[in-house]
Amino acid sequence: MVRFVIIESSCMKSLSIDQKRYLEEWMEFLKIPSVSADPAFKQEVAKAADWVKQALDHVGCTTTEIIPTPGHPIVYGEQLIDPKLPTVLVYGHYDVQPPDPLELWESPPFEPVIKSTSLHPEGAVFARGACDDKGQVFMHIKAFEVMKKEGLIGCNIKFMIEGEEEVGSDHLEEFVKNNKSKLACDVILISDTGMISKEQPSISTGLRGLSYMEVTVTGPNRDLHSGLYGGAVANPINVLCEMIAKLHDDQKRVCIPGFYDTVEELSKTEREEMAKAPFEISEFKSSIGINDVSGEAGYSNEERRTIRPTLDVNGIWGGYIGEGAKTVIPSKAHAKISMRLVPNQDWNEISTLFSTYFQSLAPAGVTVEVETHHGGYAYVTPTDNPAYKAAHQAYLDTFGVAPLPSRGGGSIPIVPMFENELGVKSILMGFGLDTDAIHSPNEHFGLFNFFKGIETIPKFYEHYLRLWKETN
Ligand code: BES
Ligand code: MN
Ligand code: MN
Numbered sequence: 001m002v003r004f005v006i007i008e009s010s011c012m013k014s015l016s017i018d019q020k021r022y023l024e025e026w027m028e029f030l031k032i033p034s035v036s037a038d039p040a041f042k043q044e045v046a047k048a049a050d051w052v053k054q055a056l057d058h059v060g061c062t063t064t065e066i067i068p069t070p071g072h073p074i075v076y077g078e079q080l081i082d083p084k085l086p087t088v089l090v091y092g093h094y095d096v097q098p099p100d101p102l103e104l105w106e107s108p109p110f111e112p113v114i115k116s117t118s119l120h121p122e123g124a125v126f127a128r129g130a131c132d133d134k135g136q137v138f139m140h141i142k143a144f145e146v147m148k149k150e151g152l153i154g155c156n157i158k159f160m161i162e163g164e165e166e167v168g169s170d171h172l173e174e175f176v177k178n179n180k181s182k183l184a185c186d187v188i189l190i191s192d193t194g195m196i197s198k199e200q201p202s203i204s205t206g207l208r209g210l211s212y213m214e215v216t217v218t219g220p221n222r223d224l225h226s227g228l229y230g231g232a233v234a235n236p237i238n239v240l241c242e243m244i245a246k247l248h249d250d251q252k253r254v255c256i257p258g259f260y261d262t263v264e265e266l267s268k269t270e271r272e273e274m275a276k277a278p279f280e281i282s283e284f285k286s287s288i289g290i291n292d293v294s295g296e297a298g299y300s301n302e303e304r305r306t307i308r309p310t311l312d313v314n315g316i317w318g319g320y321i322g323e324g325a326k327t328v329i330p331s332k333a334h335a336k337i338s339m340r341l342v343p344n345q346d347w348n349e350i351s352t353l354f355s356t357y358f359q360s361l362a363p364a365g366v367t368v369e370v371e372t373h374h375g376g377y378a379y380v381t382p383t384d385n386p387a388y389k390a391a392h393q394a395y396l397d398t399f400g401v402a403p404l405p406s407r408g409g410g411s412i413p414i415v416p417m418f419e420n421e422l423g424v425k426s427i428l429m430g431f432g433l434d435t436d437a438i439h440s441p442n443e444h445f446g447l448f449n450f451f452k453g454i455e456t457i458p459k460f461y462e463h464y465l466r467l468w469k470e471t472n
Contacts, residue, residue, distance in 0.1 A: 019451060023114075023125075025055070026138045026450070029094075030112040030127040034134075036072055036095035036167045045163050048094045049073040052137070052161050059145035061159065069171035072163030076182075079144075080156045086468045087156035088461065089185035091414070091426070092137035092192055093165030096129035097439045104441035119198075119435055120446040131445035132438035136191035136431060137161055139450060143457035152458060154465040158185060162414075165192075168212075168374035169414045176421045186468070187387040188418055189460065191453060193408050193430030198448055200278055201395040203388065204428035206306065206407035207415060209341030209378035211350045215358060216369045217243070217333045223319075224329040234365030236333035237318045243361040243368075244335065247311055251297040254311045254339070256357045262344040266307055274302065277404050287435050306407040310340045336373075340409065347375035376413020379426070386467035387427045394429075394459035398452060429453075429460065 015023070034048035035041040049066050056064045056077035064077040072095060080087075099109035107113045112127035125135065140159070147153050160183065162172050176183060193204040217236040224233060249255055266274070279302055285293065295304035304310070318333035320326035339354065341347055355370040362368040381388060383405055395403035408428070415426045431453040437443045 022138075022142050022450075022454070023447075026135065027112040027125065027127070029055070029134050029138060030125070030129055031110055033099075033110045034095050034129070034163065035098050036164050037098050042072075045072045045095060048134075049075050049163055052094050052141075053077070055138070055141050056159060059141055060148045061144075067175065069164075069175065071167075071171045074163065074172065074175055075159070075161045077159040078157065079148075079153060080158075081153060082156070085155055086187070086465065086472075087158060087185040088464065089158045089160060089183060089188045089424070090140050091188055091190050091418070092140065092161050093133045093163065094129075094137060094161050095163045095166050096132070096134065097166050099128045099441070101441060106442055109441075109443075114447070115444075117444070119433065120444070120448065122447050124436075124444040124446045125450070126442055126444040128443055130443050131432040131436040131449075132443065133165070133192045135445040135450055136453065139191060139431065139453035140189075140457060142454045146454065147458050147461065152462070155461055155468075156185075157461075158183065165412070165414065168376075169417075170374075172414055173417055173421070176417065180422060183422060185422070185424055187464070188415075188422075188424055188426040189387075189457075190412070190415070190426050190428050191430055191457075192412055193410065193428045194432035194434055194436070195430055196277055196404060196406060197433065198446070199399075200401060201399045201403040202277070202406035203381075203391050203395070203403050204408040204430055205381045205383060205405040206343075207379040207428070208306070208309070208409055208411050209343075209345060209347050209376050209416075210338060210411040210413060211341060211347040211354065211375040212336070212338045212373040213351060213354055213358075214371045214373060215240070215243075215335050215337060216371075217362070217366050218331060218369070219366045220329065220331055223331050226327045226329045229329055233329055234363060235329050236366055237330060239363060239366050240316070240318070240333040240335060242363075243358065244313055244316075244337075246361050247337075247358075252295055253297070254309065256311075256350075256353050258353045259309065259350065262346070263309060264307075264343040271303065274307070274407070275300065277302070277406060305409040307342060309342050309345060311337065312339075313337050340411065341378050343378045343380055345378065347377060351375060374413070376411055377416040379412070379416045379419070380407075381425055381427065385425065386471060387425065387464055390460050390463035390467055391427050391429050393463040394456050397459045398456045427460075429456070431456075 032048040034045045052075040053064050053066050061077035062079050067074040109128040112125050114123045196202040217240045219234050219236040293301050315336040319330035320328050351372040431449045
């Protein structure tokens with residue numbers, strides 16, 4: 001039986017029997033459409049949870065369980081060897097983003113295929129979740145398998161793989177609060193971010209926070225004929241566009257009063273350190289097909305997308321969007337607007353500041369409703385602790401290049417929550433690339449990255465145990 005399609009992949013021949021099996025198993029996982037946002041996929045999400053549990057059983061976790069929540073289940077597994085030794089908690093998510101727009105996928109999102117790309121001549125697996133985060137979760141499961149087979153398990157290991165990360169981890173906080181001793185650990189290990197490039201590994205030392213809002217502008221009590229009423233009635237879509245235009249000034253700074261009040265400013269030395277990371281603006285532009293970049297004045301491209309807070313409209317709708325034309329003044333217009341936040345910005349406060357300011361922009365003739373969806377705090381990892389040093393050494397061993405610390409622009413709101421509830425820091429050992437198209441059509445994850453992950457993770461445990469013993 002042909003389990004997956006391989007298109008022009010040069011490295012397949014050089015794979016070991018085990019590696020080929022890992023690939024096949026991973027692709028089985030990717031076939032399950034575990035879209036957490038869409039209630040129609042609830043059964044599929046549950047199927048993916050079962051799959052993860054079985055995978056953990058298969059590689060020899062001593063205890064595994066599926067913990068139901070009012071939303072999607074959490075999968076837990078562990079191998080405890082000695083209470084005197086340190087404990088590593090591996091966190092990840094098996095849920096994925098919706099695959100839309102489907103027509104832009106070159107192959108169906110839940111029928112994984114291996115294809116070569118210019119960045120991945122050895123091949124990459126294309127499927128929703130290939131990188132974010134099924135591929136990276138699976139690296140941890142296989143790294144465990146390798147360590148187990150080779151008798152290399154030197155720490156207590158716990159796995160907590162959730163199914164609601166892409167929808168805001170609504171039920172994980174309660175689970176963590178109620179299960180502090182079950183989840184007790186010395187460090188949390190997460191592969192759900194990226195690295196600079198295949199030649200230059202990096203460790204994410206930060207994540208941005210998030211505040212996600214939805215706004216509705218309401219005008220007349222029904223859709224109106226734009227000939228009979230046009231010119232005399234505030235059009236909610238026109239108004240919404242004017243209001244959105246007032247959210248940034250001409251320097252691309254966010255205009256919400258108080259937005260920058262608590263923002264952590266990096267020192268000159270820290271910014272100089274950041275600027276040393278290899279970065280090609282022309283590659284950045286060509287990889288996403290733009291002819292110029294755009295952002296806050298006074299900051300570099302990399303600063304804009306990592307250490308600076310931002311505001312973006314994520315969706316806007318209203319009026320007539322069907323075939324042909326309809327002359328109408330809509331009753332309502334809507335937008336989804338999110339803000340990426342940096343350390344010291346309180347996402348609840350920012351949501352309130354946004355609401356107050358946005359309401360204040362409303363002209364006569366409309367009413368405005370603002371709703372907060374979800375949010376989370378930013379996160380920074382210190383680099384002067386055994387876990388960071390172990391990750392550093394692990395990448396150095398397998399890539400032959402020292403990894404650079406690198407602040408990331410994305411958000412994993414659960415990471416600062418872990419710190420608050422469990423008092424434990426997370427180490428973000430990501431193996432993805434920005435070009436892997438996570439959340440976009442044609443998401444993929446390079447075979448090089450996948451296998452390097454499986455090779456690097458056991459090195460982390462080895463160095464962590466050694467460094468932990470030196471300090472304990
Ligand atoms: N894995 C990503 C976050 C990420 C990706 C961080 C790459 C750094 C580098 C995660 O699954 C994600 O998509 N998070 C969401 C937030 C969540 C509340 C939906 C995000 O960043 O938009
Ligand atoms: Mn993710
Ligand atoms: Mn994601």
